[in-house]
Amino acid sequence: MNNDNLADLYLIGTGILGMRQISAEAYDALSRCRKVFHLTSNQEGLKMICPDVVDNAGEYWTGERPGIVYKRIADKVVAEVKNGPGVANVIYGHPLFFDDINIELIRQARELDLNYVVLPGISCLDTLSTDLEIDYGDGLQVYEAQDLVFNEHPLNPRVHAVILQIGLFGTQNLTIPNAPCPEGRFSLLQQYLEKYYSPDHLVTIAFSDRGDEWTRFQLQCRVSEIDANRKNIFKGTTMYIPPVR
Ligand SMILES: C[S@@+](CC[C@H](N)C(=O)[O-])C[C@H]1O[C@@H](n2cnc3c(N)ncnc32)[C@H](O)[C@@H]1O
Structure with missing residues (x-):
């Protein structure tokens, strides 16, 4: 690629392990971008590729409702694209695995007829597969924790289940540090899982190395012990539920 075919906007994921997992094509695109916005812990690493790097973290962890935050950040990125091509929005993991800002950016890019490119990255699904030695070919269901419980999505206990964002279960707004963890915060999730699994079924609370x-x-506990383990369910963890054999 050369700058003649530089896209207006790149949506890029670094991978979970930061700059050590970034793909060659993502590296190449970033090195040609004039401005990079990101929500990662890799400010310095990204600056070694592109000199103009803006960390959006301060505008993300504001305590506001997620929808308001996502729209504001997407608007800011698109405003920069209006100054010319070669803008990137970088997140950790995969850019389209569970990322509402990038979905909003795609919506706006289509509406404005911008030329955009999405480059894949290694997601937490990939790293959890290797950390926990799971072959998703056996069958896989993936849900966001609150969405699972409040929209009552049915679970199939005979295939792998990956439940994202358990660390935000029982919270509403985007805040740092972790929300307080009163007894019972995970009770609704636990009760919901007990509809499909025996109380003794073992689940894993897992977090993959981010390189920072x-x-x-990794912590294993029984379904009946999820709320009792609430202090170990920190922001960023995922729950893995193995199939009932
Ligand atoms: C908004 S999603 C972003 C996922 C990201 N785009 C990806 O490709 O993995 C955030 C959720 O992904 C999961 N996640 C992110 N990083 C993780 C890690 N290092 N280990 C385990 N799960 C992780 C957690 O469930 C977290 O709440």
């Missing part, structure tokens, strides 16, 4: 101060974590 957030390192790999």
Whole structure:
């Protein structure tokens, strides 16, 4: 690629392990971009590829409702694209695995007839597969924790289940640090899972290494013990439920 075919907007994922997992094509695109917005812990690493890097973290963890935050950040990125091509929005993981800002950016890019490119990255689904040695070919269901419970999505206990954002279960707004964890915060999730699994069924609360101060974590507990383990369910963890054999 050369700058003649530079897109207006690139949606890029670094992978979970930060700059060590970034793909060659993502690296190449970033090195040609004039401005990079990101929500990762890789400000310095990204600056080694593109000199103009803006961390959007301050505008993300504001305590506001997610929809308001996503729209504001997408609007800011699109405003920059209006100054010319070669703008990137970078997140950790895969850019279209569970990322509402990038979905909003695609919506706006289509509406404005912008030329955009989405480049894949290694998602937490990939790293959890290797950390926990899961072959998703056996069958896989993936849900966001609150969506699972409040929209009563049915679970199939005979295939793998990956439940995202359990660390935000029982919270509404985007806040840092972790929301307080009163007893019972995970009771609704636990009760919902008990409809499909025996109370003794073992689940894993897992976090894959990010290559920064957030390192790999795994904790196994029974379905009946999820709320009792609430202090270990921190922001960023995922729950893995193995199939009932
Ligand atoms: C908004 S989603 C973003 C997913 C990201 N785009 C990806 O490709 O993995 C955030 C959720 O992904 C999961 N997640 C993100 N990073 C993780 C990690 N290092 N280990 C385990 N799960 C992770 C958690 O469930 C977290 O709440």
